[in-house]
Amino acid sequence: MTNSNANFDYPDNILATLPNLAVSIKGLNKTYFGQNGQPSKIALNSVDIAIPRGRFFGLLGPNGAGKSTIINIMAGLVSKTSGEVRVWGFDIEKDERRARCAIGVVPQELNLDPFFTPREILEVQAGLYGLRKKERRTEEILETVGLIEKADSFSRALSGGMRRRLLIAKAMVHSPPVLVLDEPTAGVDVELRQTLWKSIRKLNQMGTTVLLTTHYLEEAEELCDSIAIIDSGRVVACDTTEALLKKVDNKTVVLILSKPIETIPEQMKQFNPVQSSPNELRITYRQSSHVITDIISEVQSSGLSIIDLITEEVELEDIFMQLTGSKNKGE
Numbered sequence: 001m002t003n004s005n006a007n008f009d010y011p012d013n014i015l016a017t018l019p020n021l022a023v024s025i026k027g028l029n030k031t032y033f034g035q036n037g038q039p040s041k042i043a044l045n046s047v048d049i050a051i052p053r054g055r056f057f058g059l060l061g062p063n064g065a066g067k068s069t070i071i072n073i074m075a076g077l078v079s080k081t082s083g084e085v086r087v088w089g090f091d092i093e094k095d096e097r098r099a100r101c102a103i104g105v106v107p108q109e110l111n112l113d114p115f116f117t118p119r120e121i122l123e124v125q126a127g128l129y130g131l132r133k134k135e136r137r138t139e140e141i142l143e144t145v146g147l148i149e150k151a152d153s154f155s156r157a158l159s160g161g162m163r164r165r166l167l168i169a170k171a172m173v174h175s176p177p178v179l180v181l182d183e184p185t186a187g188v189d190v191e192l193r194q195t196l197w198k199s200i201r202k203l204n205q206m207g208t209t210v211l212l213t214t215h216y217l218e219e220a221e222e223l224c225d226s227i228a229i230i231d232s233g234r235v236v237a238c239d240t241t242e243a244l245l246k247k248v249d250n251k252t253v254v255l256i257l258s259k260p261i262e263t264i265p266e267q268m269k270q271f272n273p274v275q276s277s278p279n280e281l282r283i284t285y286r287q288s289s290h291v292i293t294d295i296i297s298e299v300q301s302s303g304l305s306i307i308d309l310i311t312e313e314v315e316l317e318d319i320f321m322q323l324t325g326s327k328n329k330g331e
């Protein structure tokens with residue numbers, strides 16, 4: 001797919017004004033070299049991302065866009081082809097140990113030992129990080145993710161949602177300032193999704209910078225204060241969620257008329273209205289070419305009167321389609 005980068009303004013100003021970034025990725029490239037006659041695959045192409053500390057940042061893109069590749073490179077699980085990646089200011093190659101300590105990663109798969117309890121799992125993990133007993137925060141972390149009551153149950157007895165929260169707890173054991181979650185709610189039902197969101201939000205409110213990948217548009221829109229949209233290994237947008245939504249040029253308004261109409265007045269036809277019910281006209285217009293008052297005055301001068309007006313919320317889906325030229329392929 002070809003993308004226009006016209007809408008993508010990489011926040012250089014953020015880099016200049018906020019040197020203390022949680023994550024900075026510059027010119028990151030990754031090619032998976034094919035083995036046994038398999039073709040090579042360019043998974044990342046000059047990716048630039050800057051995440052200020054404290055943010056709730058979403059990496060949004062369809063399946064195969066390159067999200068896990070970025071996360072796995074940050075976590076030291078996949079080697080990059082070229083470019084620079086820093087976590088909490090530490091270069092993942094030159095300062096590998098400190099970069100690793102600054103990040104907690106929640107993988108997509110539920111890989112937990114079924115015969116350990118949440119408390120034991122966190123204690124073992126703390127041991128792996130060399131934390132002394134008095135440095136450990138097992139109780140507090142279990143409390144934060146809502147698992148204190150299950151602290152001593154075998155993990156095999158936990159529901160899918162609880163296991164995922166346990167994985168989040170495990171990633172938080174060494175108190176990393178950056179928590180990274182790869183598709184935390186893929187395949188999780190709506191109710192569990194809400195509980196998970198609550199736990200992750202809480203961690204963010206307590207000061208952790210959160211980076212989450214998702215292919216669910218509504219998840220990114222609901223949770224994240226900033227979003228990078230990636231498609232075929234390229235960043236096609238990177239901004240605050242609010243600013244991204246403002247970039248959507250199309251807007252829809254529904255006009256409720258005082259009485260039913262049989263035909264649409266000639267002078268209204270320039271706006272391509274759709275009569276959604278006998279007394280309702282639905283108009284989608286470009287904000288760059290019309291303002292709502294033009295439409296309203298045209299309606300009134302054609303002899304109709306409006307009793308109500310509903311503007312439809314712009315959704316991330318609109319910007320996603322505008323930028324990638326496609327419906328969300330991940331759904």
Ligand code: ADP
Binds near residue numbers: 042043064065066068
């Ligand atoms: P996402 O997480 O956004 O779904 P990935 O980062 O997993 O995307 O994959 C990006 C691209 O790289 C995809 O085309 C995928 O097939 C390819 N890819 C991922 N891992 C490997 C690998 N180990 N070897 C070869 N190609 C891979």
Ligand code: MG
Binds near residue numbers: 067068069182183
């Ligand atoms: Mg993935």
